[in-house]
Structures are given as C-alpha cells and as structure tokens.
Amino acid sequence: MTRSTRPAGPAALRPSSAERARTVAGHPAAAVCAAGIDGSRVLAHTTTGSGQVLLVVPTEGEVCTAVRRSADGDLAALLMVTDHAPVPLREAVRAQVWLSGWLTPVEPADRQEALLAFADVAPVGALLDVGSTATLLSLDLAEVVLGECGSVTELDPGDYLAAAPDPLAEVEATMLRHLDESHPEQLALLASRVPAEWTRGGAARPLGLDRFGFRLRFEQPAGHRDVRVPFAAPVSGPAELGAAVQRLLCAAERACPGR
Template sequence: MTRPSHQTASDALRPTIAQRARTVAARPGAAVRAGGLDGCRVLAHAVTADGDVLLVVPTDGEVAGTVRHAPDGDLAALVMVTDHAPVRLRDPVRAQVWLSGWLTPVEAGEERAAAVAFAEVAPVGDLLDVGRGTTLLRMDLAELALGEDGSVAELTPEAFLAADPDPLVEVEAAVLQHMDAEHRAELALLRSRMPASLLGASDEVRPLGLDRCGFRLRMEQPRGHQDVRVPFASPVSDAEQLASAVHRLLCAARGGCPGH
C-alpha cells in the first residue's frame, strides 16, 4: 500500500500548488479526452509566455477532426499531462495535471505567431509541419486540477497562468539520474535528514524530485513507498544556484564542512 508524502515542518518550504501545476504542465506527453475521444495523445503541447495553452496534433487525426466538426466551432475537452520520475521506480508517476476547457483551431493568420510563441517554451520539430500535416489548437481554460501524493487540488486558470514552471525543470532529470547512479553516499547523507520513525532497515532511498525548494526522496519499502521532502536552506532562483544549495544541504547533513 502506498502512503501519501509525510507532512513535516520541512514541507512548509515547497513550491505553491500553482507553481507545481505549471511545472507538471511543462512535461512532455499529453492526452486529450472529449466526446468520442478517450485518451488520444497529442504530438506536443505548451503554455506560452502570454498564457496560451496550445496543442500540436496531426491534421488528419481524431482530435483535429473532432474539433473541426464540433457543432459550435469548439470542443469541450480535458487535457491530461502526466509527470513521470526520471529514475526507474516501482510507481513512476509523480503527479498529473488536468486542464479543462474548449479547444478551437488557431486561425491561419495567427498560426505563425502562435508557433513562434510555442517554440519559445517548447521547441519541438512538429511545429515545422504546422499547416502541412499538423494543426495548432488553442484551449480556452475553464478549470484545472493537480493530482499528487494521493490527493487532488483545484486551482483557477488565473493562478495557474500567473505562476512559472520551476527554474530547475530543464536540469532535474539529469541531476537525479546522476545522483541515483553515482552518488549513493550523498543519498545516504540526505536519508539522515529524515525522521528516524519513517525509516525501516530494508528501505531503499531513491531520488524522486528536485525543485527550487529542495529534493524529494522516495523510501522504497517492502510494501509500497513513502515520499519525503528534504529542503534547501532557501529556495534557488536558477540552475546556477543549485550547486551551492546542494553543498550547503550536504554540509548540514554532515554536521558542518571545513572552513564553514
């Protein structure tokens, strides 16, 4: 049985719900559900700097065809984005975000500007085929929800669009994969920062997540798992501050470092 993340004083230092939702929404891999459609995958998706939610879909595919033939010119739909851990875990799904609203085709005169805005946040090759095999769709957001740690939180489109994805989203996967493969001693140090009551002798510590506020670690247990947040001394604002934040965290775990 999987238990939700343990709530401790360290959880007070974590990204907001809106920030976490924006980060999950920036992950690759989205699916559309609508009338007659059940989980159709899209080629790419993005939330632009101006707050447009855009999808790239095959022009001859089910999603584009259903939107084109919608009676009112728009299609009520749900876009689901799933966030997977970048290391191999028994349960790799970390979170999901659900975006509900109405899909419409981007007008031909707006396609170029929309594709440029899309490419600024997600430079995918499928954008090169817009108008020649792929179609750009825009979603008018109505409702959003973030599912993580066994619970679901709702948020407004305004709060979602006002937030930014985590500044470490581009480096997170490489950092966690390197830590998992090459820095087991450091993981053991971070384990020492956890409440002893949470740890079993056979529990294995794995890196689960990294964001502006710190690490999320997973306790792989004989039955199920448990997730714990290990925060930095203070949030980082970009990837350049990460090395210093990790150094300070490990020094604290060691009880201090020479010269500090």
C-alpha cells in the same frame, strides 16, 4: 500507506499548487480526451508565457477531425499531462495535471505569433509540421486539477496561468539520474536528514528536485513514503544549484560525526 510529502525540517517550504501544476504541465507525456475520444495522441503542447494553452495534433487525427465537425466550432476537451519519475521506481507516476476547456484551431492570421510563443517555451520539432500534417489548437481553459501525493487539488485557471514552472525543471531529470547512478554516498547523506521514524527502514530513492530542495522516496515492502529535504534557502535557477546542494551535504556531514 500515506503518500504525502513531508518536510524534513520545521521551516521547510515547497512550491505552490499552481507552480507545481505549471511544472507538471511542461512534461511531454500528454493525451486529449473528449466525447468519443479516449486518450488521443498529442504531438506537442505547452502553456506560453502569456498564458495561452496550445496543442499540436495530427491534422487527420480524431481530435482535429472532431474540432472541424463541431457545430459550434469548438470542442469540449480534457488535456491530461503525466509526470513520470526520471529514475526507476515501483510507482513511476509522480503527478498528473488535467486541463479542461474548449479546443479551437488557431486562426491563420494568429498562427505565426502563436508558434513563436510556443517555441519560446518548448522548441519542439512538431512545430515545423504545423500547416501541413499537423494543426495548432488553442485550449480556452476552464478548469485545472492537479493530482499528486495521493490528493487532488482544483486550481483557479487564472492562478495556473499566472504561475511559472519551477526554474530547475529543465535540469531536474539529469540531476536525479546522476545522483541515483553515480553518487550513492550523497544520496545516503540526504537520507540521513530524514527522521528514522518517517522512513521505517525503506530504501531512499531520488524522487524530485525543485527550487526548494530534494524530494526522496523511501520504498518499503508495503508501499512508500515521500519526504522533502529542503535547501537552506530556495534557489532562483541552475546557477545557484551547486552551492545549495553543497551546503546541504555539508550540513548532513556535520550532523553525522561518524562519517
């Protein structure tokens, strides 16, 4: 079955592929692949505001060891980040992003500045171990690929680095879990905005939330379909989210006079 995310209105907008890639890359589930290394553990990773891709890996782990042993002082590698849905779904992986390039250790003279830039985006505990049991690596980015909705998009690394993650990324998981667990009536209202011929009677589940609106998944016996339900206008952050959702629900109620 087609998995493309379709808009529920002719004027629906969506994030650019570069913005989606930056948002997906902010998720914590990540692994590094390189020659002889198949999915090694990453303690933490981020793309900083200045466009630096940084990783924290175990100092005695296979990735750091391979970088140290490299004759050229760097290691061709692939960082794979996986975005899992925050609610239970039959197919839980929403998207993946693959960042390819060359790994090198961050020089001691640059380490403090890099750690501060890392913490600005992702203040994780693993940063405290850098210099003892963990090592900070930099990925010189060469290729960026986004896999989502059954398609694969190759991005220019410059476009990826220039993009910003979605402003609702930090609240998305909490909002979707709350909608799924506590507000079935509101979920039904959102689903009512989707033409019936697109859903084929599938059960609606909250799949995603970004500044442009909700994404719903309709799980059906033979597969699923993902559909976008847009806000009246994009929001700039969490402070505008409540009003945007309320307007969307009110519009759905007016369109369903029998409710």
